[in-house]
Amino acid sequence: MEVQAVDYLAEERGRARFDVEAMKVAWAGSKHSLEVSDRMSRLVASDPVFQKDTRTMLGRKELFNNTLRKAAHAWKRINELRLTEEEAQMLRHFVDEPSYVDLHWGMFVPAIKGQGTDEQQKKWLTLAYKMQIIGCYAQTELGHGSNVQGLETTATFDPKSDEFVIHSPTLTSSKWWPGGLGKVSTHAVVYARLITDGQDHGVHGFIVQLRSLDDHSPLPGITIGDIGTKFGNGAYNTMDNGVLQFDHVRIPRDQMLMRLSKVTREGKYLQSDVPRQLVYGTMVYVRQAIVADASKALSRAVCIAVRYSAVRRQFGSQDGGPESQVIDYKTQQNRLFPLLASAYAFRFVGEWLKWLYADVMQRLQASDFSTLPEAHACTAGLKSLTTSITADGIEECRKLCGGHGYLCSSGLPELFAVYVPSCTYEGDNIVLLLQVARFLVKTVSQLGSGKKPVGTTAYMGRVEHLMQCRSDVRKAEDWLNPSAILEAFEARAVRLAVSCAQNISKASNPEEGFAELSADLVEAAVAHCQLIIVSKFIEKVQGDIDGQGVKEQLQILCNIYALSLLHKHLGDFLSTSCITPKQGALANDQLRALYSQLRPNAIALVDAFNYTDHYLGSVLGRYDGNVYPHLYEAALKDPLNDSVVPEGYEAHIKPVLKQRFRVSRL
Amino acid sequence: MEVQAVDYLAEERGRARFDVEAMKVAWAGSKHSLEVSDRMSRLVASDPVFQKDTRTMLGRKELFNNTLRKAAHAWKRINELRLTEEEAQMLRHFVDEPSYVDLHWGMFVPAIKGQGTDEQQKKWLTLAYKMQIIGCYAQTELGHGSNVQGLETTATFDPKSDEFVIHSPTLTSSKWWPGGLGKVSTHAVVYARLITDGQDHGVHGFIVQLRSLDDHSPLPGITIGDIGTKFGNGAYNTMDNGVLQFDHVRIPRDQMLMRLSKVTREGKYLQSDVPRQLVYGTMVYVRQAIVADASKALSRAVCIAVRYSAVRRQFGSQDGGPESQVIDYKTQQNRLFPLLASAYAFRFVGEWLKWLYADVMQRLQASDFSTLPEAHACTAGLKSLTTSITADGIEECRKLCGGHGYLCSSGLPELFAVYVPSCTYEGDNIVLLLQVARFLVKTVSQLGSGKKPVGTTAYMGRVEHLMQCRSDVRKAEDWLNPSAILEAFEARAVRLAVSCAQNISKASNPEEGFAELSADLVEAAVAHCQLIIVSKFIEKVQGDIDGQGVKEQLQILCNIYALSLLHKHLGDFLSTSCITPKQGALANDQLRALYSQLRPNAIALVDAFNYTDHYLGSVLGRYDGNVYPHLYEAALKDPLNDSVVPEGYEAHIKPVLKQRFRVSRL
Ligand SMILES: Cc1cc2nc3c(=O)[nH]c(=O)nc-3n(C[C@H](O)[C@H](O)[C@H](O)COP(=O)(O)OP(=O)(O)OC[C@H]3O[C@@H](n4cnc5c(N)ncnc54)[C@H](O)[C@@H]3O)c2cc1C
Ligand SMILES: Cc1cc2nc3c(=O)[nH]c(=O)nc-3n(C[C@H](O)[C@H](O)[C@H](O)COP(=O)(O)OP(=O)(O)OC[C@H]3O[C@@H](n4cnc5c(N)ncnc54)[C@H](O)[C@@H]3O)c2cc1C
Ligand SMILES: [Ca+2]
Structure with missing residues (x-):
């Protein structure tokens, strides 16, 4: 059938009164950024492993497995092509599917960088950078999100063994939401109330191994699961947001993140002289x-x-x-x-x-x-x-x-x-x-x-003028x-x-x-x-x-x-x-x-955003404006179109039409 | 584990300063409405066929099939219990899943009632009321929604055979969106441009049979399918919104809905004397x-x-x-x-x-x-x-x-x-x-x-006062x-x-x-x-x-x-x-x-809304406020929790952790 919209956007493009290529640079921030993002987005778009147009039709397991595959493939390509960190980040972005990788690089690594001592950074970041361990960020609990100070998980120092005992005392203290926790992460930065000698020092971060590096099974005392389906079909369901409970799990003392404060061998709690403002x-x-x-x-x-x-x-x-x-x-x-x-x-x-x-x-x-x-x-x-x-x-x-x-x-x-x-x-x-x-x-x-407001509040320094000024706009x-x-x-x-x-x-x-x-x-x-x-x-x-x-x-x-x-x-x-x-x-x-x-x-x-059709993932937003035949094509892929007469016809439609009400309950 | 919130809402309920039962009546509209809706919502909630808590985890086919089952079961119960129309409508409402049934009762039947002659009503409504035929409302096309007058489907009168020829002349003229069309409906009210003797009389409604009543297969010249996955997991994906193309499909002249205008045996187009305002x-x-x-x-x-x-x-x-x-x-x-x-x-x-x-x-x-x-x-x-x-x-x-x-x-x-x-x-x-x-x-x-504005615009009659009045609120x-x-x-x-x-x-x-x-x-x-x-x-x-x-x-x-x-x-x-x-x-x-x-x-x-937990379908909105253990319980049902170590571990996680990049492409 004839399609008339094919060339439509070309005409629209001809009407623009500015240099689109220059705008692309302005949007990207620099020629360099544009070049990298352009190259990475095309790399992803042209790789069949990264295709995503069936995403919304997959069941949860299939969807999740597919995301694991993409994440592994991305890591493989990043290594094969020896991508820079900038390039790797762009590539991950254009893969365009939330996954454990986001939390590993976006939260686990930065938490250790920000709160770990030099020694801790050396040990853990070396592993993390190679993904020999995969980490997540386990702060939120079933009962506590916004109020971090209200977290209930405890980390009690045991001076006898020089260990912390990580424990979930209540149902509401279960860690709940951390991305990558449910199925993938081998490690976590866990936030817990530090207790030494019966005294509560508030919430601190600890590196805790969750799963065996041999067979991926949870370590003793650790119960982990996925928290279930979330909004949308694909969306965040590619992510294993998880639930985690600790039953008196022991970790060595040096797995408390000790850049800002520490616990000594004797069980003394000490603040370091590094400024908290970090x-x-x-x-x-x-x-x-x-x-x-x-x-x-x-x-x-x-x-x-x-x-x-x-x-x-x-x-x-x-x-x-x-x-x-x-x-x-x-x-x-x-x-x-x-x-x-x-x-x-x-x-x-x-x-x-x-x-x-x-x-x-x-x-x-x-x-x-x-x-x-x-x-x-x-x-x-x-x-x-x-x-x-x-x-x-x-x-x-x-x-x-x-x-x-x-x-x-x-x-x-x-x-x-x-x-x-x-x-x-x-x-x-x-x-x-x-x-x-x-x-x-x-x-x-x-x-x-007399304290002068700074930065984005500097304008408040002109409060007297601003309280009485009147706009002089006339036309x-x-x-x-x-x-x-x-x-x-x-x-x-x-x-x-x-x-x-x-x-x-x-x-x-x-x-x-x-x-x-x-x-x-x-x-x-x-x-x-x-x-x-x-x-x-x-x-x-x-x-x-x-x-x-x-x-x-x-x-x-x-x-x-x-x-x-x-x-x-x-x-x-x-x-x-x-x-x-x-x-x-x-x-x-x-x-x-x-x-x-x-x-x-x-x-x-x-x-000027320079988005590929792959990244946009939208029939309506196609660069060429050729919308209608592709809407049709996309529709035909739906599993419901596998057969013209639906599977349920004999069991659930025919009995209605034929007024036979022996509807099965199965 | 201990749960503390169980009785929480009881205390809240004790604080109310009004008669909740009386408010239920005010909300429902009358004691009678409250009684019917209460009874019907409980009937649905207590029937295992109508449970819906796994809805968001099902694939499209499973989901759709399950909806067919519910729709058939509802029809069975409506008949078994000899429910009144009011009761039946309530029951369908509380089943709480969009399905072909909505369009059959909500659009197909009313369209025939509104636009069919007495004779047509007698013939078609008799069948529709018993669901011996199932109908949908096919107006929107791929290229035309809001502008109904722009629809492209044609219905050309052929005086030789005393028939209309229904035809989709372009891709964009495909019917697109009608609920119940894709897989279930046997009939449709189709809107098409009426053409007699080369003259276009604008858009009119026609009753068209789409599928065989013997085996449910589409009739010759008719191509039907589902238009694919929509927003959300369950949501409207329980509905077979459909696409439909006609290749010169012939219907008898008396299947044009002729209450407001008609075509005679000779092919004359006539307005009836029934007021259009109907x-x-x-x-x-x-x-x-x-x-x-x-x-x-x-x-x-x-x-x-x-x-x-x-x-x-x-x-x-x-x-x-x-x-x-x-x-x-x-x-x-x-x-x-x-x-x-x-x-x-x-x-x-x-x-x-x-x-x-x-x-x-x-x-x-x-x-x-x-x-x-x-x-x-x-x-x-x-x-x-x-x-x-x-x-x-x-x-x-x-x-x-x-x-x-x-x-x-x-x-x-x-x-x-x-x-x-x-x-x-x-x-x-x-x-x-x-x-x-x-x-x-x-x-x-x-x-x-001098034309006095009526009804909800009556206040405009006081325009002079309203243009100059000033509010006299002081405190x-x-x-x-x-x-x-x-x-x-x-x-x-x-x-x-x-x-x-x-x-x-x-x-x-x-x-x-x-x-x-x-x-x-x-x-x-x-x-x-x-x-x-x-x-x-x-x-x-x-x-x-x-x-x-x-x-x-x-x-x-x-x-x-x-x-x-x-x-x-x-x-x-x-x-x-x-x-x-x-x-x-x-x-x-x-x-x-x-x-x-x-x-x-x-x-x-x-x-006072008197909603059952079944109807609400929300762990957070439970009547008893016992949220946390049920969040947990719901999470455990996710298919991803079938195994602790995810299916993709060997193929897609282990190779990353062990730095082996032979990632399969399958
Ligand atoms: C997709 C997703 C991914 C996540 N990933 C992670 C992760 O990787 N790691 C992790 O640790 N956590 C994660 N979280 C958890 C997230 O950080 C919390 O959900 C978030 O901090 C909000 O907290 P909450 O859920 O407790 O909301 P609540 O604080 O319970 O909010 C409920 C309501 O209370 C209101 N409210 C709360 N406090 C106040 C106040 N003081 N004044 C006025 N109103 C208030 C809020 O505005 C809101 O309307 C994730 C969450 C989501 C949805
Ligand atoms: C879930 C669902 C179920 C449906 N079920 C049925 C069904 O059973 N049977 C059936 O026939 N159809 C059905 N439809 C189709 C529905 O009726 C149309 O989608 C609707 O009429 C809107 O038309 P459109 O999609 O063409 O939107 P458009 O008109 O293309 O709207 C696109 C944009 O243009 C704007 N716009 C359009 N015209 C003007 C104007 N004159 N002035 C200013 N702005 C304008 C709109 O505001 C909107 O922002 C269904 C649709 C959905 C989503
Ligand atoms: Ca789904």
Whole structure:
């Protein structure tokens, strides 16, 4: 049958007013990054072991086994090709399936690096780097997640044998959730309450061997299992999130991670002189990676929805001509383009976080801890904000694809299901925003004291101006002025924070006041974090950017990002009198004009992500726009299509049609 | 091991300040409805054929087959027990698995009822009522969903043989999505362009037999299949949404549904004298059912999240005592309680829609079509609003359960995956809101002309007052006054609609103006629909309600519903000057106070839904709150736990650990 959409996107691509190759570099961060990611993504896409289009049809065991196979194959290729660490990381990323490997490299190794002594690092990292042991990160318990200090697992020092006894005293103390734990890991960093001589020293990390290196069976006293099916078909079900119970398991004393504190042979608990603030470094690192992942996940979803919105036509046919592309509807643009802008915004704030991490590490070396609380709050907030918007954004992209978005072959259901736990792990997003809020309230309370707010809170130093300034926007185009945007966002953030601080101070007790007002505090924290992203986007656009038309496009995206937020949170801006209703309406007018400017460039802007069809994993998001025949092709692969008359016909359909109700119970 | 949470919810239940049994009646609508739904839900829960706790672990074929078995068993029980239609419908609802049965009763039968002549009804409904034929509703095509007028399938009258020739001329004309089509249906109502004598009369419905009643094989010229895996594990994968192509399939002339128009033996196309508006009746019916389902789905999610939030403890332990229940955190309340209030709000607006349907039907009988456009807009808007909020609300409830919400055993992932297509089918939610907006703009434009707006738009008749009124709220409690709430919501809705209408009138051409402003128009439509729900909730609370404390609780819920919306859409209220920033802040203060009043009643308010543990299908939402041991138990059932050492160990784990890279490619 004839297919008309085949060349459709080529025409769209011809309309772009900027140099797509240069935008690819801007998105990737550098020519080098683009080259590596391009090469690795093609390597994965061209290898049949890494194909993933039957993923959503497999049962749990088959799915899991297939992931093991891919992980082993990836490791083999990494070794065969002698890939660099950068290349290896990219390759693993493009394999695009959660597996024990993520936790091994992403949590187990960094935990030992961050908390192990030099000696411990030498011993364990040597094994881990070669994957001669496979490790996971066992912190969360059935009964305790967010409140790490409430963990119940105990590690009791036995001076007689110079060992720790690791034990799970209750059902709720079972370790529950650690990825890679259920079926694969041979070792774990286990968090447990350290007890010496009857005294509880709080939660510490221990390296515990879980399984025999001979036959993979759990060691005595250790019970391990998988915690069961999770959201989605493939999604995180490729991962063996596990449950673990200890029955008085003994480990040598030197398997406590002793960089920050230690237990001596005599059972004395001692703090080392290494500064505690070191942990911030790891946290900043992990969170910048999560923000980078947010931009990847959101851009994937947006790429699919933008391309399909250009392919899909609905209504508006005149004189028997083709119908309108749905991307031309303003409602579609109003839902889609701010997400496209957010993907770019998150990409650039993620890049900046990389810089922040380097800065933090440098300062730590120099024992300068002054920026740490700010860096900690900032990364907590950005993790929360970017993951929440990305999760919602993926689902919005799915809806933007109408009915077909509901098919797994669209790629969007799986992308959503695999992404959403980012809102929960590495800090529940609301708990994180409350931490940001606490920091903001503290910063406000110190404003009078001469202590100058630093980094992303520096704007609060201009509190007097920001509390009384009025936007001088008079016409829609005035909103294109970055300083108009910045001032409005700064004023809003400061005013919300100050108002919260004032209301808390009215409470009889600040803790109670904080608890009572916590919903408002979360809004103030969001305002602060949005400001960070807006300001980093503006900085980016004001810097050097190569390529014809690239800067102009980023400028448009930056303005869409900011003005769509302004519209979404109009209540904040108006209730704090940062802008007038008239100015709010002008911002909205400008936003519509920006959508029209973006429109012809939309396809090229998602092409700039440089995603392979393999990585996208979506019939709707195909580079060539040839959607319909491939939807058909994907459908035919479903196991239900093995036979035209379904297996259950004789047993369960015929008796209904023939009014014979001897329905079997089996 | 010891479990401490077992009696926890009993204590919570003791804190309720109202008569739960009376609230059950208020929720169900009547004592009779409560009795029937209670009886049917227990009947299903106690029947082993209807168990569903392994659903998310089954492969597609197994899953589908199991659903066929349940559907047949349900039909058997319905017949054995000689259930009434009301009882049968309830029973099917509590089986809680999408299947061909839904489309047979919910779309095929009503389509014939609505569009068939008396003769056609007699013939086909007799067969359908006994399920001697099984039917589906085949409208959507691969290339056309929202724009029904763009369908491509043709039905060409052949006067020689007195037959229609049904044909799929292109790939994109394949029927795609109809539930029950892929594997089960023997018949379909097929929508196709009627062509007589070379003339295209637009889209009409035809009854087409698809499969042989002898052996279930597709009839000649008919190609059928399943369209593949959809979002979620179980979810809609229990349904055989299908694809269908016709290759010149012939059907007798009397299988065109001829109530509204017909083709004569000579091939003449004639309109009948039955009023076209009849179709509105069916639409109102279908949409009121969708709104009723929204309240069910949202209340299920809320029930799970409320109960688990009372079980879950995190932080705030003092002196080694238990930690705080997370339901006591204001942020948790601020996310959860408005959803609880929304579930009740949707329930009552759904009840009102039932009345509206009866009213519409009565008027149709009397050839009074005056309220139809308003009823149509109103149901379109309420379908859109309630399904969007419910979909987002289920996911929010999942996040409110922290990590454990991500497990399928929480019930929430499946509830989400099975629910979300409601935002797309029976009218894409944005397309529907644009219809509402069109109606509002028209209503505004007629305000001067003396045409009095009716029904849910009656408030627009007071446009002069509403355009200039100012809220007289001075203290937080003033917001408890229903007339303060109503006036603010009415003023906001009218002002947004009027402002849109004015802006459109500035455009050179109204259609272009409408298109350009469509994002704003959607916001105006949302404001109008929220007003409807708020006002129906207020009416409900002002009516007769039995039971100690019941009315008081509903009053609290109603106020939470309205004030949380006011806060969420503060930008609307402020930009239209309906309220001042100060009044907005007072509303927020009042909202917090209402949360505190709701808190002790929260568990009892979800108990009032009267859901069995079977129906909830959630370990986290268990009635007894005994969550942790059952999480464990559910996990152990996962196929991955069949063996402690996973199947892939020798092939894919050992080679990594032992540094042997001969990884098999199979
Ligand atoms: C896919 C996935 C992978 C994971 N991988 C790992 C892993 O490898 N290793 C590991 O150790 N763990 C892992 N986890 C566990 C994860 O870290 C926890 O789920 C997470 O920390 C959240 O904690 P929780 O589940 O206890 O949520 P809870 O804290 O119980 O959250 C429940 C609700 O309470 C609210 N809440 C909690 N505290 C407060 C407060 N103080 N104020 C206001 N509200 C509050 C939350 O906002 C939430 O709405 C994983 C989880 C998932 C889902
Ligand atoms: C689970 C499920 C079950 C279904 N069951 C059936 C069934 O039994 N029988 C049947 O016939 N069909 C069925 N359908 C199909 C369903 O009715 C269509 O998917 C639905 O009508 C939406 O149409 P679409 O998919 O073409 O979306 P599209 O219209 O292509 O939507 C894509 C995007 O375009 C936007 N858009 C479209 N038109 C406009 C406009 N004029 N202005 C602004 N924006 C616009 C939409 O908002 C959306 O964002 C089912 C679908 C699903 C998902
Ligand atoms: Ca599955």
